[in-house]
Amino acid sequence: EPEVTQTPSHQVTQMGQEVILRCVPISNHLYFYWYRQILGQKVEFLVSFYNNEISEKSEIFDDQFSVERPDGSNFTLKIRSTKLEDSAMYFCASIAASDTQYFGPGTRLTVL
Amino acid sequence: AQSVTQLGSHVSVSEGALVLLRCNYSSSVPPYLFWYVQYPNQGLQLLLKYTSAATLVKGINGFEAEFKKSETSFHLTKPSAHMSDAAEYFCAVSASVGDEKLTFGTGTRLTIIP
Numbered sequence: 001e002p003e004v005t006q007t008p009s010h011q012v013t014q015m016g017q018e019v020i021l022r023c024v025p026i027s028n029h030l031y032f033y034w035y036r037q038i039l040g041q042k043v044e045f046l047v048s049f050y051n052n053e054i055s056e057k058s059e060i061f062d063d064q065f066s067v068e069r070p071d072g073s074n075f076t077l078k079i080r081s082t083k084l085e086d087s088a089m090y091f092c093a094s095i096a097a098s099d100t101q102y103f104g105p106g107t108r109l110t111v112l
Numbered sequence: 113a114q115s116v117t118q119l120g121s122h123v124s125v126s127e128g129a130l131v132l133l134r135c136n137y138s139s140s141v142p143p144y145l146f147w148y149v150q151y152p153n154q155g156l157q158l159l160l161k162y163t164s165a166a167t168l169v170k171g172i173n174g175f176e177a178e179f180k181k182s183e184t185s186f187h188l189t190k191p192s193a194h195m196s197d198a199a200e201y202f203c204a205v206s207a208s209v210g211d212e213k214l215t216f217g218t219g220t221r222l223t224i225i226p
Contacts, residue, residue, distance in 0.1 A: 004155075033213065043156070043202060043216040056213060091155060101214060103148075103156040 002026045004104035006092050012110045013082055021077045021107045023092030032075045033093040082111045114139045114205040118217035126225045131190040133220045135203030145186040146204040147177055162186060198224045
C-alpha cells in the first residue's frame with residue numbers, strides 16, 4: 001500500500017540553525033500539508049500546498065518557515081532559524097482530490 | 113471556522129469493555145469529521161470519516177462513530193476493547209473532504225486494563 005514517508009525520523013539542532021524536513025508524498029496525490037504537534041498538545045495545521053504554491057497557511061507559519069516541492073517527488077519544510085519553541089513532531093500529509101489525508105510517520109525536531 | 117472538543121484527555125477501560133471516546137464539534141458549515149489513531153512513535157492513521165452520507169460510520173479495527181447533528185457530536189465507540197487498542201485518538205474536522213486543512217482536537221489517550 002502506498003504511504004507517505006518522512007526523513008529524518010529525528011533531527012536535533014542548535015537554536016538559530018536552519019533545518020529542512022523532507023517528505024515524499026504518495027505519488028498521485030495533488031495536495032500537500034505540514035502539521036506539527038508540540039509534545040502533549042494537539043496536532044496543528046501549518047501550511048497547505050497545491051499546484052506549486054501555498055494555498056493556505058496558519059499564523060504559526062511565519063517568515064521563518066518555507067515549503068518547496070523541488071522535484072516531482074519531494075516536499076520539504078524549511079525552518080530558517082530555529083527557536084526552542086519549534087521543538088515538535090512535524091507531520092507531512094498528502095491527498096488526492098476528494099479523498100482522505102494520509103499522514104507520514106513524522107519527524108521529531110529537537111532544538112537545543 | 114471549525115473546531116472540535118474532546119472530553120477526557122485520558123480514558124481507561126478494561127479489556128473486553130465498551131470503549132467510548134467523546135468528540136463534539138463546532139462548524140459554520142456542514143462538517144466533515146474524522147477519527148485518527150496514533151500508536152506510540154507512529155504517524156496518524158485514519159480510523160473512520162463522516163462525509164454527510166450515513167450518520168453511523170464504521171471504521172477499521174471494529175470502531176464506529178455516529179454523527180448526531182442535534183448534539184453536535186461524533187463519539188467513537190467499540191463494543192469490546194482489545195489490548196492493541198491502546199493509543200492516542202484524535203477527532204478532527206474539516207470544511208470538506210477534499211483539499212481542506214484538518215482541525216484536530218487535543219486527543220484522548222486510551223489505556224486498556226488487562
